[in-house]
Amino acid sequence: MATEPDSIFAGLDPAAGDYAVAAVDRLLEMGISSNASDIHIQPRKEGWDVLFRIDGVLSVADWIRGGSPGDPVTRLMVLAGLPTYRSTQPMEGRLKWRNEAGSVGEIPSLRLSVFPTVHGPRAVLRVLRK
Numbered sequence: 001m002a003t004e005p006d007s008i009f010a011g012l013d014p015a016a017g018d019y020a021v022a023a024v025d026r027l028l029e030m031g032i033s034s035n036a037s038d039i040h041i042q043p044r045k046e047g048w049d050v051l052f053r054i055d056g057v058l059s060v061a062d063w064i065r066g067g068s069p070g071d072p073v074t075r076l077m078v079l080a081g082l083p084t085y086r087s088t089q090p091m092e093g094r095l096k097w098r099n100e101a102g103s104v105g106e107i108p109s110l111r112l113s114v115f116p117t118v119h120g121p122r123a124v125l126r127v128l129r130k
Helices: 020-033 070-081
Strands: 038-044 047-053 056-067 093-095 108-113 122-128
Touching: 020 038, 020 047, 020 056, 020 070, 020 122, 038 070, 038 093, 047 108, 070 093, 070 122
Parallel strands: none
Antiparallel strands: 038 047, 038 122, 047 056, 093 108, 108 122
16 A cells, blocks of 8 residues: 555555455556556565556556455455465456446446466456446
């Protein structure tokens, strides 16, 4: 979680039990509203880098602080119905996401790809708009 006030994750407490749920909700809301075609979550030693691909350009959007009871990649795996106990092999799944306020208009489908890395699973979400 970035310390800047304009961070997507500002105000979230990494020690809270629902941190991963709230972080994924904000991540998806921001990625979809910014017209990202891909959302990348790359693990590192102390958390996760968040990258958005917008108009073909992949750029760092923010980072999620580690040290919470759950992690955002596992949360996405649960939403996509993927087994969370298989951490040593690549997996793919699909999910639909509606923000807590109830999306107005189109609800995009998301294709999730998860890859094992040294620091934990890496996730890539492809936003599929109609």
